[in-house]
Amino acid sequence: INGSMMEGLLIYALPLALFGGVVPTLFFTLGVPHIGGGLATILGAAELPMAALMSSIVLRENVHMLQWLGVAVI
Structure with missing residues (x-):
């Protein structure tokens, strides 16, 4: 706009x-x-925690405990 x-x-x-x-x-x-489907499932499940971890380490973003709890729930 x-x-x-x-x-x-x-x-x-x-x-x-x-x-x-x-x-x-x-x-x-x-x-x-x-x-294969099994490894694809593992890779898909590992992507979200790794993205949160790398955003915290590499980009120095604040990842709050509630966000980590959401990652754990998913």
């Missing part, structure tokens, strides 16, 4: 959407027949 996408933010938004959402999903979908 405020025009920020057309003033330069779109250059960063499109690659981020492509490499953050489309490519990992595509590669995971293509790889599942090769690794």
Whole structure:
């Protein structure tokens, strides 16, 4: 609405959407027949705790105890 996408933010938004959402999903979908359903389930379950851990370590984001509890519940 405020025009920020057309003033330069779109250059960063499109690659981020492509490499953050489309490519990992595509590669995971293509790889599942090769690794089997059991290992794919384990990898899918391990992704959320690893994302929370890496955001805490690498990006130095605050991951609160309630968020860790949500990861544990899932």
